[in-house]
Amino acid sequence: EAGVAQSPRYKIIEKRQSVAFWCNPISGHATLYWYQQILGQGPKLLIQFQNNGVVDDSQLPKDRFSAERLKGVDSTLKIQPAKLEDSAVYLCASSLNLWGRARETQYFGPGTRLLVL
């Protein structure tokens, strides 16, 4: 079974530039998550999709971050414009289903390391 795929693996940009990250979840997984992991900290949820609908985006800085999951499969996370404090690893995760399954395993991708100069 193929895992969660993410690209690119690394990205260096200057502040105020735009950047986009792509995620392809495990086939058949209805739920997709984007996390931000700042150096020295645990991942923090940015946004959660159930199929192509947003379940939770309460911690997404909506003035600069946006995300979409067209057709309930792949997802794209965008930052525009980037700030220095956006330097982090962006992790994508997926799980089979969400409703009523708090015990469900989340499978993580390798992440995209972003450096904003």
Next chain:
Amino acid sequence: AQTVTQSQPEMSVQEAETVTLSCTYDTSESDYYLFWYKQPPSRQMILVIRQEAYKQQNATENRFSVNFQKAAKSFSLKISDSQLGDAAMYFCAYRSAYSGAGSYQLTFGKGTKLSVIP
């Protein structure tokens, strides 16, 4: 809001020995799930073990076991017969069993970096 605290930023263990990683959490809920995730240098997080709060029995997965103390809100991970491949960041995470809006968010601690000495 729930919080997860890992008080050991770094730990080391001799190969084949046993090590215990600590985790405490704060919650007012009675039903929840606790997880330990492993993040090797390649950065792909992998689930190590899961514990349901309503179960008194401690979870075990091969060389990995937990000591779950619900009253003390403590959830430690014990790794027996440590191997070189166990070297990684280990994250403790909390997930509520309740969700009004369908969001079962994972709340992570800051992690413990485990080194295994040959």
